Amino acid sequence: GESVGLHLPTLSVQEGDNSIINCAYSNSASDYFIWYKQESGKGPQFIIDIRSNMDKRQGQRVTVLLNKTVKHLSLQIAATQPGDSAVYFCAENRGSNYKLTFGKGTLLTVNP
Amino acid sequence: NAGVTQTPKFRILKIGQSMTLQCAQDMNHNYMYWYRQDPGMGLKLIYYSVGAGITDKGEVPNGYNVSRSTTEDFPLRLELAAPSQTSVYFCASSSGQAFNYGYTFGSGTRLTVV
Secondary structure, rough: OEEOOOOEOOOOOOOOOEEEEEEOOOOOOOOOEEEEEEOOOOOOEOOOEEEOOEEEEOOEEEEEEEEEEOOEEEEEEOOOOHHHHHHEEEEEOOHHHOOEEEEOOOEEEEEE | OOOEEOOOEEEOOOOOOOOOEEEOOOOOOOOEEEHHHHHOOOEEEEEEEEEEEEEEEOOOOOOEOOOOOOOOOOOOOEOOOOOHEEEEEEEEOOOOOOOOOOOOOOEEEEEOOO
């Protein structure tokens, strides 16, 4: 089965609200995690990444939190905008050769 | 920079036909990957390469073949297409120093086998 999964397949928020997208992983040996955004008909677009020796990382309007104790990853989007509407994937790297394992994705819908 | 370029964007194949999905990157990345994405699902790794002349199987390699004769190109070959290979195919590349950059993906090839 999937070792990288998501708690919610869909998330609907109001414009301006903060969004939180969650991801669980099962492999404690994973050392690198990435969040991708995929708009309809396009390839995945890199948002932010984090290494396993970090707990938190911030980007522009986005924050990734890593809780290794419970093997949980989250993506927080501040002041969500209509352009943030997309499917969001978390992915983990488990070892050498940088092979990523992806979760199923969460569809984020931003209502104006 | 063009990044990762995939061709064609769309293709319809009949069962039993063969085709090659093209992937080229201009970033001098050593690592290249092929993923497939089925509707409503995440991406599954088909094959990957860590450099010219070196390829290896991913999670779902059956029915596919790859080659890596140059750093830039990583074509994916489908032999004897089957309906189960209907999917969107993504090629990606990485320098191996992925932190802060992730992997760069192409825009995908949507393949339908009928």
